[in-house]
Amino acid sequence: MKTKAAVIHEPGKPIEIEEVELDAPRGGEVLIRYTHAGLCHSDIHIAHGDIGARLPMVLGHEGAGVIEEIGPGVTRVKPGDRVVCSFIPNCGTCRYCATGRQSICDEGASILEGYLPGGHFPITGAKGPYAAMCTLGTFSQWGVISQNSTVKVDDDLPLDKAVLVGCGVPTGWGSAVNTAEVKAGQTVAVFGIGGIGINAVQGARHAGARYVVAIDPLENKREKAMELGATHAFATADEAQAVITDLTRGQMADSAILTPDLMTAEIVGSGFNAVGKGGIVVLTGLNKLDEINVQLPGSVLTLFRKQLRGSLFGDCNPTTDIPMILGLYQSGDLKLDELVTRTYTLDQVNEGYDDLLAGKNIRGVVVHEHP
Numbered sequence: 001m002k003t004k005a006a007v008i009h010e011p012g013k014p015i016e017i018e019e020v021e022l023d024a025p026r027g028g029e030v031l032i033r034y035t036h037a038g039l040c041h042s043d044i045h046i047a048h049g050d051i052g053a054r055l056p057m058v059l060g061h062e063g064a065g066v067i068e069e070i071g072p073g074v075t076r077v078k079p080g081d082r083v084v085c086s087f088i089p090n091c092g093t094c095r096y097c098a099t100g101r102q103s104i105c106d107e108g109a110s111i112l113e114g115y116l117p118g119g120h121f122p123i124t125g126a127k128g129p130y131a132a133m134c135t136l137g138t139f140s141q142w143g144v145i146s147q148n149s150t151v152k153v154d155d156d157l158p159l160d161k162a163v164l165v166g167c168g169v170p171t172g173w174g175s176a177v178n179t180a181e182v183k184a185g186q187t188v189a190v191f192g193i194g195g196i197g198i199n200a201v202q203g204a205r206h207a208g209a210r211y212v213v214a215i216d217p218l219e220n221k222r223e224k225a226m227e228l229g230a231t232h233a234f235a236t237a238d239e240a241q242a243v244i245t246d247l248t249r250g251q252m253a254d255s256a257i258l259t260p261d262l263m264t265a266e267i268v269g270s271g272f273n274a275v276g277k278g279g280i281v282v283l284t285g286l287n288k289l290d291e292i293n294v295q296l297p298g299s300v301l302t303l304f305r306k307q308l309r310g311s312l313f314g315d316c317n318p319t320t321d322i323p324m325i326l327g328l329y330q331s332g333d334l335k336l337d338e339l340v341t342r343t344y345t346l347d348q349v350n351e352g353y354d355d356l357l358a359g360k361n362i363r364g365v366v367v368h369e370h371p
Helices: 041-048 106-110 159-165 166-181 195-208 219-227 237-247 265-274 297-304 318-330 346-357
Strands: 002-008 016-022 029-039 062-070 082-085 124-127 128-132 141-144 150-152 187-192 210-214 230-232 253-256 277-281 307-310 340-344 362-369
Touching: 002 265, 002 346, 016 141, 016 340, 016 346, 029 346, 041 346, 062 141, 062 159, 082 277, 150 318, 159 318, 159 340, 159 362, 166 195, 166 253, 166 277, 166 318, 187 237, 187 265, 195 210, 195 219, 195 253, 210 219, 210 237, 219 230, 230 237, 230 362, 237 265, 253 265, 265 277, 340 346, 346 362
Parallel strands: 187 210, 187 253, 210 230, 253 277, 277 307, 340 362
Antiparallel strands: 002 016, 016 124, 029 062, 029 141, 029 362, 062 082, 082 150, 124 128
């Protein structure tokens, strides 16, 4: 079948909208009619060449929709199911899934190569087989994906909000709750209040942090952080450092969660300085894979027992944590509606990313149109 999709052919070039051909689902695969896709910064890393990937690639790794057809051997979902897509597939049987670490499932090794298990590229375009971002390619009206990337959700959940729980929400929320291990009464600093950082704020608040300090140069981001759980918000790390010192009587923050658009050595250093003895610094944001952006005094790390941790998908397990987080939304304990600043059509995807880079949106969502 044919479908319209947003494709990146060369780093640094605009995303192109084109018609591509989609295979029927094979064993373990499903055909999904995407209804919504989230505009997440990771796709910009691919489009700008910060992270190397197999091109051409259909972008988009946050998606929600309806299962229309299933291939042989599919057991997780059936036609008619409404699903959120996990940008990290989870096989359930590899060493990491079996030990409760689905975010580093072995199948995740293919997310930048964009092929399904067995090496199947279900999308074909003018230049041959096309990769799909995180094996999903949600900037397409239709997709063929692995059942291991699907999580069934309640029929009454609005998919335009649930779509955010495929990446940005659990990545931020889990960075606080799981990776930073935030506990009641603690002080947490969040560097960068975008689609991930705003949910680190929500996660820290949910975990019971006494002080949640948000750092972002943009006023609209700071205002949103205060609306969704931050107790303090500052434009610079220096301003935040002084207040954290005062709030904690010199003990400093218990954790610093770093979610900038591009991770730099300066940001890592600021997070390291913001935490005190036994403090945890969480690196969630990305940069080029060969960028050396961790340059810290090792003796201070040792003598103050500070910790530096990487976090992927917020150390969440998609099969259990996506429904759990959506349950928090249903009970009013987690905000999703308030995250969406604007919606776009697929044809407006470049405009959506221009708005993201300009800092206009907390989150933008693509609404797919189907004849």
